Amino acid sequence: KVKGKPSLSYIPLVTPSAHTDIREILLSTGDEEIVENSPIDYYWGCGADGSGKNMLGIILMEVREILRQR
Template structure:
């Protein structure tokens, strides 16, 4: 069976980067993974002035909109680092919130797919031909948490 997720209010909505599960990374609190991810696009650039605005955005939708503004210039290494930044934020989210960690672990070995009709990079896209990178990250995080739990049980 494949587990699909997309909207926060739907089944497995806690897998969405828009879910209301804050994270503490690099000495700062972020309301959602989406806030953190979008702000990281501008680290070290002339457009870094938008970072506190993204951080303070009242919703993850607003943070996403600010981060997707094509008039701003993202950091030159963005394509190389965006997956590792996303993975760190997602891992932190599921290590921080035990309630959703249990949901993630309960998925067993099932494939996890972001059912975004428009995103062919993070999701599967309208025709299921997308790369599903967010789903891949979630499955990787699930495995890492399992391994960490096994190690802590042995010690």
């Protein structure tokens, strides 16, 4: 668990579970890092200079791992 991650971080599991096309896209990323390329968002994205927290990317990578184990 990532410190400070919102408790609603499980929500992205709903969409990949219900939509196989999204699930397959997420799984097709392999072990690549997923980055929310948002120059204005330093929490959910990487920010303009790459120093953002990228919480969306982190959550999606966790969801990807959960989907692999199913």
